[in-house]
Amino acid sequence: MDVGSIGYETHSGIGHLMRDFYRNGIVTRVMPVAHTKYATHTGWYDMRDRFTYAQADSFLSGLSALLLFETGFKWDIVAAAKRRGVRIILIPNYEWTLDPLPVTPDLVICGSRLDTDYFAGQYNTVDIPIPVDTNTVVWRMRERARVFVHNAGHGQLHFAKGTPQVLEAMQYVNAPIRLIVRGQPDEPRIAELLASPCDDSRIERVAREVTDRELWEEGDVFINAESYNGMSLMLQEAFAAGMMVMTTDRYPTNTWLPTEPLIAPSTYRRTKMARELDVAVVTPQAIAEKIDAWYDRDISTFSYRGRDWSAAHSWTALKSRYVQAIEKTVRQQPI
Secondary structure: OOEEEEEOOOOOHHHHHHHHHHHOOOOOEEEEOOOOOOOOOHHHOOHHHEOOHHHHHHHHOOOOEEEEEOEOOOHHHHHHHHHOOOEEEEEOOOOOOOOOOOOOOOEEEEOOHHHHHHHEOOEOEEEOOOOEOOOOOOOOOOOEOOEEEEEOOOOOOOOOOOHHHHHHHOOOOOOOOEEEEEOOOOOHHHHHHHHOOOOOOOEEEEOOOOOOOHHHHOOOEEEOOOOOOOOOHHHHHHHHOOOEEEOEOOOOHHHOOOOOOOEOOOEEEEEEOOOEEEEEEOOHHHHHHHHHHHOOOEOHHHHHHHHHHHHHOEHHHHHHHHHHHHHHHHOOOOO
16 A cells, blocks of 8 residues: 655654654655755655655556645645545644645544544544654653753744743743753744843753754753644653653643643633634743742653653554554545
């Protein structure tokens, strides 16, 4: 069964999703789409399995299904696949997946409760969590909350991970923590933020790309002030790596993460993305209070909980569910 996908080859959430599904044998051929801002990593795929837009006919030839992440990118290719009888399967992103979709999918695989809440009833859906690559994200015991890590990535729209708020919170933090803040150097907003003057010796700023494994090797607590996200790979990977996760107490994050370290938002505001949605507002003072409350406390229980969660959400545990869902969709059987 040949399964194709269309998407980015970038160090971004949906870029990593397509790569992970390829590395684990679900996706067998890809049509990469160049990002308008960020670097392409052509080494992610075997060149025999990598097709350009000009090779669309070869890309679609013999394809059983097209697995899309958040969007179709090249909707004319998706429509052509549909006309050929290729099954269209979408893993949506609640905030950014268009609705109505330009091409109706045969199946929507919901990786978060927000996706299920929104897309169930409109499309044929099934709930399957997004797997964590435990070969890259290696669990390690974390014992005390001393080193805090914030991975800003490209920042997302409106700094959705709360990078400015986390940095501002440090002026209110009394504890002698060590805070590591990393960001992608090809994003001007992040580069500017990490280069701004700072005389707080507790903060270490890293404006460079780091390896997937390096992201989670160091640190005890993963901290952000996430304002939106139905599904956050960063939170999943940090938890699977054994860190205590300190993020915003909001739905659906508070349905699967331990709630004790979560930070209460001060309010919510409506924001327009693909649709209007509630965005959490978290103050630097609230972040600081939570940091001080947890500094140097025993967090080994959270680390063990992350290990158990990782085992249940690994590719070993979940791959067969994806294979079964795709095969049934190709054969037009009920999921």
